[in-house]
Amino acid sequence: MNEGSVYLNGSLIGSHKNLDTLAKEIREKRRRGELPETLTVRKKEDEVLVNTDTGRALRPLIIIEKGKSKLTEEHKNKIEKEEITFKDLIKDGIVEYLDAEEEEDAYIAMKEEEITKEHTHLEIHPSLAFGTCSSVNPYPEYNMSQRLEMSDSMLKQALGLYATNYNVRMDTESYLMQYPQKPLTRTKYNKILGLDKKPAGQNFTIAVMSYIGYNIDDAIVLNKGSIQRALGRSIYYRGYSSQERRYPAGQKDRFEVPSEKIVGYRGEEAYKNLDENGIIEPETQVDSRDVLISKTSPPRFLEEISELSAIEEKRKENSTTVKANCEGKVDWVLMTEGEDGNKIIKVRTRNTMEPIIGDKFSARHGQKGIVGLIVEEEDMPWTESGVVPDMIFNPHAVPSRMTAGFLLEAIAGKKTSFSGKKTNATAFEGEDRESLKKKLEEYGFKPNGKEVMYDGRTGRRIEAQIFTGIVYYQKLYHLASQKLHARARGPLQILTRQPTEGKSRGGGQKFGSMERDCLIGHGASMLLKERLLKESDETIELICEECGTIAVNNKIRGEMYCEACGSKNIHPVKMSYGFKLLINELKALGIQTELKLEDKM
Amino acid sequence: MTSMKDTWKELEKELPQRKIQTLKENTKGMKAAEKRKFLEEKLEEYRKSKVEPGEPVGLLAAQAVGERATQMVLRTFHIAGLTGELSVPQGMPRLKELLEVRHQPKMETCKIQIKKELNGNKEKVKEIARDMEEVTLEEVADVQEDFNEKRIIINFNEKKMKKQNLKPEEVAAKIKDKLRKKPEKVEDDQAIFKPKASTLKSLRRYTQKAKTARVKGIKGIKRATIVERKQGNKKTYEIHTDGTNLRNILKLPEVNSKETYSNSIREVQGVLGIEAARKVLHLEIQENLKAQNITINDRHIMLISDAMTRKGELNAIGRHGISGEKESVLANASFETQMRHLLTAAQKGETDPLKGVAERMIVGEVIPVGTGSVELRMSNQKQKKK
Numbered sequence: 001m002n003e004g005s006v007y008l009n010g011s012l013i014g015s016h017k018n019l020d021t022l023a024k025e026i027r028e029k030r031r032r033g034e035l036p037e038t039l040t041v042r043k044k045e046d047e048v049l050v051n052t053d054t055g056r057a058l059r060p061l062i063i064i065e066k067g068k069s070k071l072t073e074e075h076k077n078k079i080e081k082e083e084i085t086f087k088d089l090i091k092d093g094i095v096e097y098l099d100a101e102e103e104e105d106a107y108i109a110m111k112e113e114e115i116t117k118e119h120t121h122l123e124i125h126p127s128l129a130f131g132t133c134s135s136v137n138p139y140p141e142y143n144m145s146q147r148l149e150m151s152d153s154m155l156k157q158a159l160g161l162y163a164t165n166y167n168v169r170m171d172t173e174s175y176l177m178q179y180p181q182k183p184l185t186r187t188k189y190n191k192i193l194g195l196d197k198k199p200a201g202q203n204f205t206i207a208v209m210s211y212i213g214y215n216i217d218d219a220i221v222l223n224k225g226s227i228q229r230a231l232g233r234s235i236y237y238r239g240y241s242s243q244e245r246r247y248p249a250g251q252k253d254r255f256e257v258p259s260e261k262i263v264g265y266r267g268e269e270a271y272k273n274l275d276e277n278g279i280i281e282p283e284t285q286v287d288s289r290d291v292l293i294s295k296t297s298p299p300r301f302l303e304e305i306s307e308l309s310a311i312e313e314k315r316k317e318n319s320t321t322v323k324a325n326c327e328g329k330v331d332w333v334l335m336t337e338g339e340d341g342n343k344i345i346k347v348r349t350r351n352t353m354e355p356i357i358g359d360k361f362s363a364r365h366g367q368k369g370i371v372g373l374i375v376e377e378e379d380m381p382w383t384e385s386g387v388v389p390d391m392i393f394n395p396h397a398v399p400s401r402m403t404a405g406f407l408l409e410a411i412a413g414k415k416t417s418f419s420g421k422k423t424n425a426t427a428f429e430g431e432d433r434e435s436l437k438k439k440l441e442e443y444g445f446k447p448n449g450k451e452v453m454y455d456g457r458t459g460r461r462i463e464a465q466i467f468t469g470i471v472y473y474q475k476l477y478h479l480a481s482q483k484l485h486a487r488a489r490g491p492l493q494i495l496t497r498q499p500t501e502g503k504s505r506g507g508g509q510k511f512g513s514m515e516r517d518c519l520i521g522h523g524a525s526m527l528l529k530e531r532l533l534k535e536s537d538e539t540i541e542l543i544c545e546e547c548g549t550i551a552v553n554n555k556i557r558g559e560m561y562c563e564a565c566g567s568k569n570i571h572p573v574k575m576s577y578g579f580k581l582l583i584n585e586l587k588a589l590g591i592q593t594e595l596k597l598e599d600k601m
Numbered sequence: 602m603t604s605m606k607d608t609w610k611e612l613e614k615e616l617p618q619r620k621i622q623t624l625k626e627n628t629k630g631m632k633a634a635e636k637r638k639f640l641e642e643k644l645e646e647y648r649k650s651k652v653e654p655g656e657p658v659g660l661l662a663a664q665a666v667g668e669r670a671t672q673m674v675l676r677t678f679h680i681a682g683l684t685g686e687l688s689v690p691q692g693m694p695r696l697k698e699l700l701e702v703r704h705q706p707k708m709e710t711c712k713i714q715i716k717k718e719l720n721g722n723k724e725k726v727k728e729i730a731r732d733m734e735e736v737t738l739e740e741v742a743d744v745q746e747d748f749n750e751k752r753i754i755i756n757f758n759e760k761k762m763k764k765q766n767l768k769p770e771e772v773a774a775k776i777k778d779k780l781r782k783k784p785e786k787v788e789d790d791q792a793i794f795k796p797k798a799s800t801l802k803s804l805r806r807y808t809q810k811a812k813t814a815r816v817k818g819i820k821g822i823k824r825a826t827i828v829e830r831k832q833g834n835k836k837t838y839e840i841h842t843d844g845t846n847l848r849n850i851l852k853l854p855e856v857n858s859k860e861t862y863s864n865s866i867r868e869v870q871g872v873l874g875i876e877a878a879r880k881v882l883h884l885e886i887q888e889n890l891k892a893q894n895i896t897i898n899d900r901h902i903m904l905i906s907d908a909m910t911r912k913g914e915l916n917a918i919g920r921h922g923i924s925g926e927k928e929s930v931l932a933n934a935s936f937e938t939q940m941r942h943l944l945t946a947a948q949k950g951e952t953d954p955l956k957g958v959a960e961r962m963i964v965g966e967v968i969p970v971g972t973g974s975v976e977l978r979m980s981n982q983k984q985k986k987k
């Protein structure tokens with residue numbers, strides 16, 4: 001007999017004479033399906049905790065009864081034949097969910113062979129300790145958890161077949177890898193998750209060595225020959241859409257090549273690729289800011305209709321143009337109708353992206369790198385048998401990160417390329433190192449994966465033996481060509497007249513407060529003035545000496561005067577437009593500022 | 602060849618008297634040529650270490666401390682488990698405390714030096730420390746409420762009373778002051794009070810008052826430990842306290858008031874004045890950084906502590922302190938609470954002379970720092986001469 005209190009979701013709800021039977025009964029009811037499957041029970045010394053609330057991580061385990069797993073061969077066969085599903089197993093009380101709290105009461109066997117009488121649960125598979133993303137990684141148990149986590153987040157950035165119907169989709173932006181491959185070294189989950197049907201990466205032949213400093217600090221060196229054979233090639237699609245909208249008073253947008261009279265006419269040159277409807281032809285090469293769909297819109301405000309003159313509409317140019325850095329070929333032009341009967345035209349451009357210096361690649365072990373150099377095939381090192389690697393990987397990237405899985409994958413990949421059978425690298429059951437070594441030896445390689453290599457530039461044998469293998473690499477969507485940006489002159493913000501910010505607005509590099517402090521610290525006052533004023537928002541304002549307000553210049557009459565006091569004692573003063581704006585804003589607050597002028601010398 | 606005397610005279614033009622003194626001490630016994638060379642080198646060093654005109658010292662101090670302080674957030678050494686010594690908050694929290702001149706720092710401590718004739722006597726010092734510690738009634742007695750009779754029964758713990766060297770009469774007298782009521786009964790092991798409590802609630806309040814009543818020690822000293830210091834063969838003892846009360850500690854006849862130190866800047870300012878506070882601030886920042894293995898040129902810290910105390914009162918670094926009280930309207934307005942500054946300036950009709958860095962940058966002028974601190978002017982006289 002053990003009496004004690006009972007808690008439901010952390011609050012005391014009562015007491016019970018026999019806690020053991022209570023916990024047991026609740027558990028049995030849950031297994032019978034009388035209580036929800038997400039309810040968990042924990043029996044402590046003198047209390048029973050029942051939890052049904054949200055936010056508990058639950059995991060499924062097979063129930064063991066009387067030293068025997070409830071999951072029998074019969075079940076397994078039925079699952080394989082797809083007669084029953086996982087949900088049926090839970091319904092039948094063969095598998096149940098435990099949370100961290102109830103796990104304390106459980107004694108879980110890792111494998112079926114280990115089961116003793118004390119065991120209460122059996123793991124479905126040890127590799128279930130990993131999440132969805134981690135389970136896709138080969139040999140995850142050999143890697144550090146932080147590296148796995150990085151690899152998981154990069155898996156999501158990999159370019160691949162993002163959808164099987166990509167050809168008929170009109171996404172605003174989409175990337176597509178060409179010739180994606182299934183990984184040679186793989187886990188069970190590749191198939192289960194359907195990644196075999198939509199792979200996101202390619203098997204790269206790598207050599208682990210340095211290459212005249214161009215793969216320093218995680219950089220990688222790529223083989224130009226491989227790139228020309230479409231290694232790491234992807235397509236960038238960009239969709240544009242334009243609609244013939246209706247306005248009140250019967251006005252309408254029109255798809256048409258605008259006439260010269262229309263406000264915002266871009267010149268004949270801009271419309272040269274369009275047909276008579278103002279729509280671009282497929283397979284036309286377009287550049288940034290080229291017109292794709294030309295459209296004219298009615299004026300925003302209706303003008304007063306005078307009785308004498310005929311109504312002359314002043315239409316505006318309202319074309320859709322190619323965004324900056326999105327040049328390419330027009331891939332697809334679509335004409336359709338919206339819900340409200342408006343004509344819609346969609347255009348998709350395509351641009352093939354070969355790997356260039358600065359593109360990001362990653363193996364599935366958190367080993368990401370940037371392309372540091374693309375080398376002519378003849379300058380790449382080759383092995384005794386004439387194999388030229390696709391990529392040169394820096395050996396320093398491995399020891400400090402402790403990604404042993406990367407090395408194992410390389411060996412496994414090498415083995416696979418000869419055996420023709422994919423290597424299983426699922427966590428805790430993958431093909432082990434000894435077996436890989438043995439197989440490599442059978443194929444006539446050194447068991448440690450090293451090979452004699454020759455320098456492509458000199459033709460000489462490289463003194464050290466080079467570790468080579470095949471590793472599955474992903475191209476990540478951080479592409480250098482989409483990030484490249486520079487500005488010499490460019491647009492200004494309307495309000496402050498300072499340069500705009502951000503790549504999409506053609507902005508400048510920010511000169512922030514810390515950079516400013518640095519210049520002050522060095523006493524470089526003149527340079528600071530140039531940065532903050534000359535290259536930003538310098539203006540000349542007319543100031544009235546009498547009352548210190550901003551004066552006006554009447555260019556028609558050729559006179560400068562103060563609107564506040566009428567004085568003609570006006571002086572031009574250099575200042576930042578930001579300060580002038582401040583004065584105006586203070587005025588809006590009801591604060592009058594007065595600038596006192598003084599001679600500089 | 603100039604004589605040595607002339608050389609010294611030459612030096613006196615540039616070096617402060619104190620430096621001359623140390624140089625004279627250090628060059629004793631040197632040969633003339635050697636001495637001259639040495640002094641020349643020192644003079645050159647002195648010139649080099651001087652701040653150049655126009656150097657933005659404030660900004661450099663801020664950067665010097667700020668750069669290292671960002672690292673301090675990441676790694677703070679905890680000095681734990683040192684017997685006897687009290688642990689003061691370290692690293693970033695303490696530095697923040699110091700620069701913001703908090704009213705209630707986490708750990709205020711006093712390092713009390715005992716007068717020379719007593720500081721070797723461990724027992725005596727222990728006694729002084731014990732008498733200093735604040736003892737509440739709760740600690741030496743069991744306080745109970747008698748709800749029926751509406752009285753408070755205090756059962757003295759004989760052992761604890763003896764340890765603190767307390768007598769029931771003394772304690773009862775202290776409680777009497779606190780409750781403003783004479784005791785009903787005082788015996789060796791018990792004292793009974795009957796306060797003017799009509800309800801149980803007010804009785805509870807009186808009990809609470811009695812429990813926390815200080816029966817012994819100096820107010821604010823939660824703990825006092827003695828620390829051994831070795832000077833050659835001689836062992837001396839000093840007292841470190843948790844909590845400070847410098848004013849009352851200095852009143853104790855056994856205390857060497859000249860060398861007793863408190864780490865509470867506000868308290869030092871109140872008791873000893875602003876100059877002492879400046880020195881303590883300087884020492885505390887220095888100590889704090891040293892404990893974190895951070896080396897910053899001492900002059901930066903001196904400048905900061907000077908800036909914080911220059912108005913004769915303690916000014917924190919930050920919005921409510923020196924950063925918020927610049928002379929320029931624009932500079933103040935550019936640093937947090939903008940509207941308030943602008944509106945008050947407008948009300949008073951203030952004029953901004955545009956002398957400082959921040960305001961000149963807003964307007965778009967050359968800042969008065971470095972190359973901007975000099976101006977070219979035409980000399981009328983020279984032109985006339987031509």
Ligand SMILES: [Zn+2]
Nearest residue numbers: 544547562565
């Ligand atoms: Zn005027």
